[in-house]
Amino acid sequence: MKEGPDIARIAALIGDPARANMLGALMSGKALTASELAAEAGITLQTASSHLAKLEGGGLVHPRKQGRHKYFSLTGSDVAAVLEGLMGLAAGAGHLRTRTGPKDAALRRARLCYNHLAGDMGTRLFDSLIARGHLRRDGGDLVLTEAGAVFAHDFGIDPDGLRTGRAALCRECLDWSERRSHLAGSLGRAFMCRFEELGWARADRTNRVVTFAPHGARQFAALIGSADA
Structure with a gap:
């Protein structure tokens, strides 16, 4: 080209x-x-x-x-999204590193993708927000609905404040391990921060693993309307 x-x-x-x-x-x-x-x-x-x-x-x-x-x-998060997408492409094509261990399963369950939640729990959060009408796709854009703004506010997140920032409010990021979308943008970051503030989860920034405490996993499941912790 x-x-x-x-x-x-x-x-x-x-x-x-x-x-x-x-x-x-x-x-x-x-x-x-x-x-x-x-x-x-x-x-x-x-x-x-x-x-x-x-x-x-x-x-x-x-x-x-x-x-x-x-x-x-x-x-920025746009660079992280490209890297996450390339990881998914490499995994899908079978180009995986041979060294695996307990951390691999933990990374697939929940991890940081730059500043937001990824892995199985990240995609479950995204799927729940879509299914319950809190997020909707509008062409190529991801939109926070009025119901979603109320949901976020009730969870201790200020969507209006997030909208004043430079970053996109909400954006899809293709998850490398799940091959489905998780939530990026300032809203995705706000959810991750809130999980840590509430003591539900702890992010290890040396290896990206996010560990949910037992009570945090239960609260997370209740938040997304799931019976599974």
């Missing part, structure tokens, strides 16, 4: 194994130093710095200096 967006450049940036590992580490939403990202990728600090310069130049990561350290994070 001679005109239009240069997808080949972005694909090349993501396609390098070391850069892919670093981007995957940033999917937790946590900002990391070059040294931490070098360890994640299994490369030297000098090589990591070179990779990060390329990722920054491509608009995929954003540096932020704090004190003596420089931290890197994904530039």
